[in-house]
Amino acid sequence: MTTPLVEMDGDEMTRIIWQVLKDELILPYVELKSEYYDLGLEKRDETNDQITVDAAKATQKYGVAVKCATITPNDQRMTEYKLKEMWKSPNGTIRSILDGTVFRAPITIESIKPAVKSWKKPITIARHAYGDVYKGVEIKTDEPGVASLVFVGNSGKKTEVEIQKFAGIGVIQGTHNTEKSIRSFAHSCFKFALSTKQDLWFSTKDTISKKYDGFFKAIFEEVYQDYREEFAKAGLEYFYTLIDDAVARVVRSEGGYIWACKNYDGDVMSDMVSTAFGSLAMMTSVLVSPDGKYEYEAAHGTVTRHYYKYLKGEETSTNPVATLFAWSGAFRKRGELDALPELTRYADCLEKACYETLNDGIVTKDLVNLMEGITPKAVNTTEFIKEIKVRLDKLLVL
Secondary structure, three states, X not given: OOOOEEEEEOOHHHHHHHHHHHXXXXXXXXXXXXXXXXXOHHHHHHOOOHHHHHHHHHHHHHOEEEEOOOOOOOHHHHHHOOOOOOOOOHHHHHHXXXXXXXXXXXXXXXXXXXXXXXXXXXXEEEEEOOOHHHHOEEEEOOOOEEEEEEEEOOOOOEEEEEEEEEOOOOEEEEOOOOHHHHHHHHHHHHHHHHHHOOXXXXXXXXXXXXXXXXXXXXXXXXXXHHHHHHHHHHOOOEEEEEHHHHHHHHHHOOOOEEEEEOHHHHHHXXXXXXXXXXXXXXXXXXXXXXXXXXXXXEOOOOOHHHHHHHHOOOOOOOOOHXXXXXXXXXXXXXXXXXXXXXXXXXXXXXXXXHHHHHHOOEEOHHHHOOEOOOOOEEOOHHHHXXXXXXXXHHHHHO
16 A cells, blocks of 8 residues: 555444454455544543544545444433533534535345345435534423524624424424535535446425425536536436435335435435345445545444443354445555555455355355345354455455
């Protein structure tokens, strides 16, 4: 390697797997150069979450990052980790700084059929990575009163609308987005569609949210005009519909397209798509910024239940595939950007070794009941990684 990767460590079981993957499948093969950031919850609390900001800025500097799954704290975690405050999602912070779009696609194998029978090709979710409820502010009222939405412009002009007259206790939430971020989201989606030669679908609920969601729809239509000719030449389609209609169309479709969603919609739909294709642990996730910065991660959480078993000394069978593909994706992109064909080949071989292991029926327990046409053998996490290593060694000497 010539340019470092930005390496963001994480929490719980995925942190354990992170180190095993490095020890078994990376360090014996790659002269790893990385700028390391510990995004474990304790370190984020210790630094008042500054380390998350620093990791995002390092990604802007070096262009490629790989991230382990991290905890987004709730009330339970506040007590468990004795936190100073309930820190925001690290992913949300990084996405906000990079102003990118998250593209998530299932990792498919022949022996695992999608739960939706009509699906024949992967569906890629393009998730807007800024704003909405992830930047929301909230109030819980403790008495009757009036809630209003107020905007005061720099000119002094004031706009105010009444939200609700509360007769008793209630909750209020304010969300926002920006033209700049929505426009970046649109450009990223159209560019990604062209680069992967896939149709692009976009969905909101502008019939209800006429100004907020309507703004998204209008910007996408405007940005599409910049790509209309390229789409036509490539034989690609841009399609807009309401989110509820999109869900119905997706379920009836064969797949093979990009489905662009607002932030929360993309969060939910990516889990739905990945689970319907097999498992959350079998999904790639990459954040792409408009200026060509890439952050690869697993789409799932920190696998808390397995971590507590691990702490008790019990054997776990946690699926590391999504985390492995985060590393391979980052290595491939670093190799492409730095003209290092050997690094790119290593990334390809790493993924191929993973596929060969799965296709040979050697799997973690989450996949056993999903496989058809073969007799799977369930192994623990370390055994699964060592099986990949056996196949990787053979591929790299070919």
